[in-house]
Amino acid sequence: MKPALEAKGLGKRYGATWALRDCSLCLPAGSVIALVGPNGAGKTTLLHLVTGLLRPTQGTVEVFGQDARGGSAEALAHVGFVAQEHPLYQGFSVADLLRMGRSLNLHWDRALAERRLAELDIPLAKRAGALSGGQQAQVALALALAKRPALLVLDEPLANLDPIARRDFMRAVMAAVAEDQITVLLSSHVIADLEPVCDWLVLLNHGTVQLTGAIDDVLADHRMLTGPRTGADLAVPGVVRAVHSDRHTDLLVRTAADRPDFHPAWQAHPVGLEELILAYLERPAVSA
């Protein structure tokens, strides 16, 4: 099966600033991919390159084997996109938005959109601007899903939503994954929202990919080592980040071994996703 997304040497420069650089990724179809990184890491830039809204300065990006550059109608027909802050025409009614979706898209499943909105009690006659933030996010999601996309791209969909709205939004996304086996690529700052639903990770910082892989494999490949301060002198390969206090040293290490063998001075612990991501973000930028 073709990968959902394949980027090779992808880069985007604004003037002298590289928003994204040397980005090479191969993301499997059917996965739910967490795109994480701090403000300015290049997440939106990558998502706009994937959705054909931006042209790369260098490199290529393919979605299910089709070049995403230039955003041809056929390539974009397979991509649903909910942009940051899920913008909608505020003066349009929900019904107007559905009509617009139907006339702008090659494939359109009106019944699916209406069913989703009915399940959420969102009235079709209501103006978008009169809906709550959570309802607007759900309308944007229903519009994106009515395209019957193979890839759903969500740029910080949970920002500004309250905990109930966040949960409901992610439930709707996961229902679509379960029903249609779509691939989802979503960016967020909130790891706790991503951890229960995502199975693949792309970690961006300073415009470069710091880490990517199946989350289970990524976690299995890392350990947190705790030892006495002097332990820092014991040679440990694959250190991602070292934190020293007066008495202790904590090392996050990457190891390819199933059963890594550390000096007995170190106590090795499995590492959680949030801890792992923070450790990568707190170190200087390096390529994956």
Ligand SMILES: Nc1ncnc2c1ncn2[C@@H]1O[C@H](COP(=O)(O)OP(=O)(O)OP(=O)(O)O)[C@@H](O)[C@H]1O
């Ligand atoms: N249109 C633009 N013109 C100039 N620089 C830009 C433009 N868009 C993005 N940048 C720069 O590119 C870099 C990456 O921005 P991007 O919006 O992709 O990051 P992000 O990870 O999505 O950030 P955030 O989490 O804050 O949304 C930043 O340094 C940003 O200032």
